[in-house]
Amino acid sequence: MDPKLFDAAAEGNIEPFKELRAPHVELQQIVTKILKDTILHINIKSQKVSTEFVTQILEMCHSLLLQVNAEGDAPLHVAARCGHSTIVQLLIQRAKTEEEEIDLESGLKPEWEMLKMTNYENNTALHEAARQGSDDVVEILTEEGDPDFHYSANNLGETPLYLAAARGYNRIVIQILESCTTAAHEGPNGKTALHEVAIMLYPDTVKKILEKKKSLTKVTDQHGWTPLHYAAYYRRHWHHTEVVELLLECDRSTAYIGDKDRRMTPLHMAAGQGNLEAINSIISNCPDCYELEVDRAAHREPLCLVYESGDRKAVNNQNVSVSYITKYGYSELEKEIQELSKDVGKGNQYPNGVIRIREGTKIEDSPKQDESAEEEKETRASHLVVATLIATVTFAAAFTFPGGYNSEKGQNQGTAI
The missing domain is CATH 1.25.40.20 (Ankyrin repeat-containing domain)
Structure with missing residues (x-):
């Protein structure tokens, strides 16, 4: 592309393009070398985006409305990505007037067809707007588009609904749910939009998703x-x-x-x-x-203690009592808890570890200097027992409310009923 024409497009200067209008010059052929951006793409991407320039260029060459660049982006993709709501509205209105001029095979509304166009990453304009958190653009796209369109996942497995949910754009999530009756909810790795809003802990958005997609x-x-x-x-x-x-x-x-x-x-x-x-x-x-019990990652081993109603004589299946752990510690169990405080799960699904050890807490024994140190050891050991029992993380746990213990002889003797 001639540098002068590039600058004119970026500045929103229509005059050089009026002068080019001749039988041998087609505006759709004026594109950048690498991205193949048209003069319409250039202006929409620029800091001096102009509704007047876009309007006049489309009047001169209406085919630029749907012409894509090397990334498969139509001008609507670019406008949605940049958050230019006025340009988005202008492009949609222009599409409504193009019905007779643009050959659309489906016979549906021309603006709907434009809104359904995907680039080479399989993103629609709604994907782009949802990713950027452009509330105004999303509102226009969903209200002007086909309410029954599915808006499937892109190449990364992300739907517009998921993209908004994962980034905490609650207004966009609600807007999509209210305007698109069959909007897809999927995200990568099996996650859905509900997973993401549950992570973000947004009750209003959770409530709205549950109203529409209880399953x-x-x-x-x-x-x-x-x-x-x-x-x-x-x-x-x-x-x-x-x-x-x-x-x-x-x-x-x-x-x-x-x-x-x-x-x-x-x-x-x-x-x-x-x-x-x-x-x-x-x-x-x-x-x-x-x-409910849990499994160890590699194997099961009944290490848990049964600790109920202050019974410090209760023992686990290795015949180790609560009072013993409180007094002498349990190095094997302490090592387990320390390992579980790290992300040792498959696929790093435990970013905060399986058991959270709060900052400043130490499980290792320290020299006992005085009575307060002894009390600290006993408190720490008690917390270890309780953490092990309540979390029941790597152990085949016997968890109980008041109800007694199994008195029958055998491997389960002494465990909770």
């Missing part, structure tokens, strides 16, 4: 995590409990779903991270979910 509560990602797993695992702000409650009210059965790696349920997730509010919510809604 998403049971959908698991590649790790076997449901949205409830994520809500129980993360605790970013005070909305945390509300999101957990909403998911449980919609479908309590999700409290019993274990993940793929360790068969951890949402209760295990909440306990391992110390999310007491989530623990209370889950148990109050599903009081029997504490009975």
